[in-house]
Amino acid sequence: MSARERLLTAIDGAPGAPVPCSFMIFRALRARCREEFDYALQQEALGLDARVQLEDFPVRFSPEVTVREWAEGGLLHRAYETPAGPLTAIATHTEDWPYGTSIPIFDDYFTPRAVKYPVTGPADLPALRYLLAPPQAEDVAAFRAQAAERKRFAHEHGFLFTGGWKSQRFIPDEDKHLIGDNGVTGTVIDTLMWLCGGTAPLLWAYDEPEFLAELIRTVEEWDRVRVQVHLEVGVELLMRRAWYEGTEFWSPKLWRDFILPGLKREAQLVHEAGARFGYILTSGLVSLAEDILESGVDVIVGIDPGEGKGTTLTDVASAFGGRVGLWGGVSGPLVVEEGEERDVRAAVEEAMATLAPTGRFILCPADNVRADTDRAWRNVETFIATWKSLTEER
DSSP: OOHHHHHHHHHHOOTTOOOOBOOSBOHHHHTTSSSHHHHHHHHHHHTOOOEEEOOOOOOOOOTTOEEEEEEETTEEEEEEEETTEEEEEEEEOOTTOSSTTOOOSSOTTHHHHEEEOSOOSGGGHHHHHHHSOOOOHHHHHHHHHHHHHHHHHHHHHTOEEEESSOOOOOOOOTTOOOOOSOOOTTBSHHHHHHHHOSSHHHHHHHHOHHHHHHHHHHHHHHHHHHHHHHHHTTOSEEEEEOTTOSTTTSOHHHIIIIIHHHHHHHHHHHHHTTOEEEEEOOSSOGGGHHHHHHHTOSEEEEEOTTTSSSOOHHHHHHHHTTTSEEEEEEEIIIIIITSOHHHHHHHHHHHHHHHGGGSOEEEEEESBOOOOSHHHHHHHHHHHHHHHHHHHHO
């Protein structure tokens, strides 16, 4: 079986099928590679089941939008002038800020440093629509060309062709369009965190539910256009970034009221195109099990028993086992980056013993292996060797 076949079989489920191992994010290796093709081949050389991932196309605003940026008194300012009025963002300018004096519109660096978010209430929604513009024709054309090349490479090498949630780090152009280092296609509630922060949407759910519902619909409609382009180029697995959709933020009732309807629509859209639908949710998911299954998700990506909350492997297996694909099983930061080799062996053995019997399991260190250290690389080797030995035993 090719890597593609092993991964799709694990997502769809087949008794006795081999358990693949595919790192969902492997930044330490990616930093050593020239480009995506080299990255995939380097993963294959390590013995991993590689994927070829599309880079997202950029976010650009409506032509009527102008952007001003300045730094003052230790703060960074960004003002969006639109025909419906201004939106402003203000962030603390910390030493580790990676964007000079620019503030990305969508980026995790902004959220914990935010002094003011662009969207603070219903009056900002008309202006926001000018920022959430459809992709420009030239960007879509470049994306299609990239997709054709990567799809051809993936099929030649037997790799899975995937899209969603991944972007390059973009430099501001003359119009100051900047995404940052986060993919936005297949991203809805995470987008709210960048636009509004983590607290305001939850308060709006109680105080202004109609506004929150309209705000989410606005982001969903903008995202749907981007998702559709990904599906048109033939991605086999589309990932939805949902790190901020768990019950660490949303109660089960609020999740059902505000998130589930759109999740169902997105899953249906993906399935109508013949693709699988991945849901990146690493924490706060077990109490949503029946609702996630109802939504049509094919695989839950990022099962992390170390850093996740309520995500012990036994709880995850009991809630989801055999009914949806499960991708993860070991904490990347806690075990692979910081643990000893014996810790890695024990974690892989536990993950395989607990989740492999579900018949729908992909092993990986969730979410990421970022540390480029001797310890981390030794642990990566131990991780892969342990998986291989256990797979051979099965």
